[in-house]
Amino acid sequence: MTVAARPTTRSLSLGSPMRGQLRRFLAISGFTLFASLVVSVFLMPLLYMTATAFKSETQTSVSSAPLFPAAPETFAYQGDAYPVFQVPTEDGLRSLALIEPHREESTFIDPADPGAGPIVWEGRWRTLEQSWRFSLDWSSFGRAWEILNFPRMFLNTFLIAGLSTIGAVASAICVAYGFSRFRFPGRNGLFLLMLATIILPFQVTLIPTYAVYFALGWVGTWLPLIIPHFFANAYNVFLLRQYFLTIPRDLDEAAMIDGAGPFRILWSVVVPQAIPAIVAVTLFHFFWAWNEYFLPLVYLQGAPDLQPLSVGLGRFNSLYSGEPTVIQAAAIMAMLLPVVVFFVAQRAFMRGVVFAGVEK
Numbered sequence: 001m002t003v004a005a006r007p008t009t010r011s012l013s014l015g016s017p018m019r020g021q022l023r024r025f026l027a028i029s030g031f032t033l034f035a036s037l038v039v040s041v042f043l044m045p046l047l048y049m050t051a052t053a054f055k056s057e058t059q060t061s062v063s064s065a066p067l068f069p070a071a072p073e074t075f076a077y078q079g080d081a082y083p084v085f086q087v088p089t090e091d092g093l094r095s096l097a098l099i100e101p102h103r104e105e106s107t108f109i110d111p112a113d114p115g116a117g118p119i120v121w122e123g124r125w126r127t128l129e130q131s132w133r134f135s136l137d138w139s140s141f142g143r144a145w146e147i148l149n150f151p152r153m154f155l156n157t158f159l160i161a162g163l164s165t166i167g168a169v170a171s172a173i174c175v176a177y178g179f180s181r182f183r184f185p186g187r188n189g190l191f192l193l194m195l196a197t198i199i200l201p202f203q204v205t206l207i208p209t210y211a212v213y214f215a216l217g218w219v220g221t222w223l224p225l226i227i228p229h230f231f232a233n234a235y236n237v238f239l240l241r242q243y244f245l246t247i248p249r250d251l252d253e254a255a256m257i258d259g260a261g262p263f264r265i266l267w268s269v270v271v272p273q274a275i276p277a278i279v280a281v282t283l284f285h286f287f288w289a290w291n292e293y294f295l296p297l298v299y300l301q302g303a304p305d306l307q308p309l310s311v312g313l314g315r316f317n318s319l320y321s322g323e324p325t326v327i328q329a330a331a332i333m334a335m336l337l338p339v340v341v342f343f344v345a346q347r348a349f350m351r352g353v354v355f356a357g358v359e360k
Helices: 010-053 139-147 150-181 187-199 202-216 223-231 234-244 249-257 262-273 275-291 294-299 309-319 324-344 346-359
Strands: 070-072 074-077 080-089 092-100 105-109 119-122 132-134
Touching: 010 324, 074 092, 080 105, 139 150, 139 324, 150 187, 150 223, 150 234, 150 262, 150 275, 150 309, 150 324, 187 234, 202 223, 202 294, 223 275, 223 294, 234 275, 249 262, 262 275, 275 309, 275 324, 294 309, 309 324, 324 346
Parallel strands: none
Antiparallel strands: 070 132, 074 080, 080 092, 092 105, 105 119
C-alpha cells in the first residue's frame, strides 16, 4: 500500500514574511531618500547664504576656493608665515609650505617635518593648488551692521510688523466671532463677499488707495502700513471662523446663564479655546508684515529713516552688489528674529494650522 506524499509549504511560509519585510524596508528607504532630496533642494539656498556670509573677501575672489568658509592655510617657519600648497612628488601629493618661490624651481618645507630641511621642487609654483582650512570670518556681520544702520531699521520693522499684527489679529477675532456665533440676515452672503476680496489683486486698488492716503497726509508715515490692518483680513477671518465653529455652543449658553454678555463670552470662553488658531494667524501676519517690501517701498520712498529692513536691504544690495559676503550677512541678520519666533511657537503654530485649515 502506497501513501501519497503531502506537499510541503514550510519554505513558502518562511519566505513570505521575509519578502514582506524586505518590501517594507525598500519602501521606507525609498521614501526617506526622496524626502531627503526634497529637503536638501529647499535648504540649499539657505546653506549657500550661510556659507557665503562667513567667507572672507579673499576667498570669494579665488576661483579654486572651497564652497565652505575657509582661509588659506599657512605654516610658520623661522618667524615668518608661508602659504601651503598641494605639491605632487614621487611619494604622491603632499602639503608643503612655499618659502622661496621661483619661476621654474622653488623651495618648500614640510610642515609635518620641518627638521628635514628645505625641499627643492622643479616646476611652476603658480600652477599648484593652494591648501585651505576651515575658518569662519565674522567681519561681514560687523560691516553690515554699521553700513545698514541695522538697529534703526530693525526697530522700524519690528514696530510696523508688531502694531499691524495686533490690529489684524484683534479685528479678525471680532469679525470671525460675529460670523461664527451670530445669526443675522445676509450672513452667508457677506461672508462670501469678504472671501471674494482674497482674489482681488492689490495692484487694482493701489492707485486709489494711494490717492486717499496722500489726501489724508499719510504718505511718508507708517499709517498706511498699520491702520488698514485694523479692519480685518479675509484670510485671517476665514481661519479663525473655521476654528470658532468647532467650539461647542454649550459653553456660550452656560456663560449666558451666568450673566455673561457677548464680549465677555468672547474674551473668557472663545479666545482661551482658540489659542492655537490665534497663534497661527498671529505668526502668519507677523511674518508677512516682516517680509513685506512693495508697500513700504511705495509709501516710505522719501523717508529713509522710517523704512523697514526689506526696503533697506534692497537699497543695500544695489549699492554693495560686488560684496556678496556682506549682503548675505545682512540677510541672515534680517531673518534671525522670524526664525526664532517660529521655533519658539512652532507647536502652537502647527496645531492652529491643522485644526483650522485641514482637519476641520
